Amino acid sequence: MIRAKRKTGLIFFPAFDWAISPTHPEREERLLYTQDQVMEEGLLDVPGIREYRVRPAKYSDLQRVHFCVPDEQSMATESHLISAGGCLVAADAVMKKEVESAFALVRPPGHHAMKVVHGNRGFCNINIEAVMVEYIRDVYGVKKVAIVDTDCHHGDGTQDVYWHDPNVLFISMHQDGRTLYPGSGFAEENGGANARGATINIPLPPRTGEKGFLYALDELVMPLLEKFEPEIVINSAGQDNHFDDPITHMNFSAKGYAELNARLKPDLAVLEGGYSVEKALPYVNVGIIMAMAGMDTSTVKEPGYDKHYAPQAPDITDYITNLMGTLKDQFLINPPAPHPAKNGEIITTSKRIFYDTDMINENQDERLVRCRDCAGALAIDSHSSKGNKMMGVHIPKDVCPMCQKMAEKWVNEALDNKKFHHIFLQDRTKCTYEVLR
Known part of the structure; x- marks a missing residue:
């Protein structure tokens, strides 16, 4: 058989x-x-x-x-x-x-x-x-x-x-x-x-x-x-x-x-x-x-x-x-060398993304904490041609105190900024997701 x-x-x-x-x-x-x-x-x-x-x-x-x-x-x-x-x-x-x-x-x-x-x-x-x-x-x-x-x-x-x-x-x-x-x-x-x-x-x-x-x-x-x-x-x-x-x-x-x-x-x-x-x-x-x-x-x-x-x-x-x-x-x-930025430095990146199926254009600006102790706190400022403007803050698993503090700072700054239609907090350490606006 x-x-x-x-x-x-x-x-x-x-x-x-x-x-x-x-x-x-x-x-x-x-x-x-x-x-x-x-x-x-x-x-x-x-x-x-x-x-x-x-x-x-x-x-x-x-x-x-x-x-x-x-x-x-x-x-x-x-x-x-x-x-x-x-x-x-x-x-x-x-x-x-x-x-x-x-x-x-x-x-x-x-x-x-x-x-x-x-x-x-x-x-x-x-x-x-x-x-x-x-x-x-x-x-x-x-x-x-x-x-x-x-x-x-x-x-x-x-x-x-x-x-x-x-x-x-x-x-x-x-x-x-x-x-x-x-x-x-x-x-x-x-x-x-x-x-x-x-x-x-x-x-x-x-x-x-x-x-x-x-x-x-x-x-x-x-x-x-x-x-x-x-x-x-x-x-x-x-x-x-x-x-x-x-x-x-x-x-x-x-x-x-x-x-x-x-x-x-x-x-x-x-x-x-x-x-x-x-x-x-x-x-x-x-x-x-x-x-x-x-x-x-x-x-x-x-x-x-x-x-x-x-x-x-x-x-x-x-x-x-x-x-x-x-x-x-x-x-x-000869694997890639570590990023040269100092610990705690904020690294910024801009991206332009096209949704070919739905014909949407998106602009993204990222901020990442350069961190030697965790994956780094991440903030994403995104807006699309549909008119939605959002801020998403990501807290990685096993976050370190420095990145935890920076994530909280970014959330508070976003809440004070009236330009965002949507604000989200994704906390992978606590396994929670909050819609703050």
């Missing part, structure tokens, strides 16, 4: 009632073919593979991560809450040791949703991985987490959420931002002043195949994980690197995805992108499920493989070999 070597949980939520538009790549039927394929392969009948029912996340779960403007109700539909909640179900199953790994096959996706949310960008409103990570940290006391994002698009939202957190290692393997949305994810983007080297970007050239992905995994990703020693590893499992995906330009196959997952051995995987709804997504998902369960994936194959797949070209192989040499030197041999 075929049996799962690793007990694996599956969580399905196709979100039948939510789509950006009837013809949009992120639409209702994205997961219907996957469900059919899982049934056809009989995976739910394999001993050791267990399906779980979803539950909706609460607004308080979102408040661990985001500043939603004007509020969570405006940014998250019921489908968004259930998608995030499906990730929490997966987390519970693993953390309670009911299974060894779990895969949340849910939509809408989330890795382009940043800390401040004014609308939908990159098909994402709520960062479902980050909601899951902060839930795990609060409920189960986990401190160090690694997220490996294998979506074809740079996970700029997850990077933004954890930019200042030295206890979350974020690694993104993606198509070079010079050739694809969102136009970011370069090697020099390596973390904020208090978290240098905790963000790792691996921008791969168009036409990268499994040879390139697996080489990057073996040469850089796995050594980085070994060095960081996370308590839990999460795969942000976007599948739009597939050679048949209609909106990207990569050369990965279902078998390649399965092999990557088998080598990575994540505790949790969360579906992100992947828009070849019939030709690729069902087979990639099946391959990942089988890999997570420790099953033989040598027979995983999509219908168009023999006709459309071509081995990685030599020039791409040479490019990736050189790139890995550079990145290994930058992050393993």
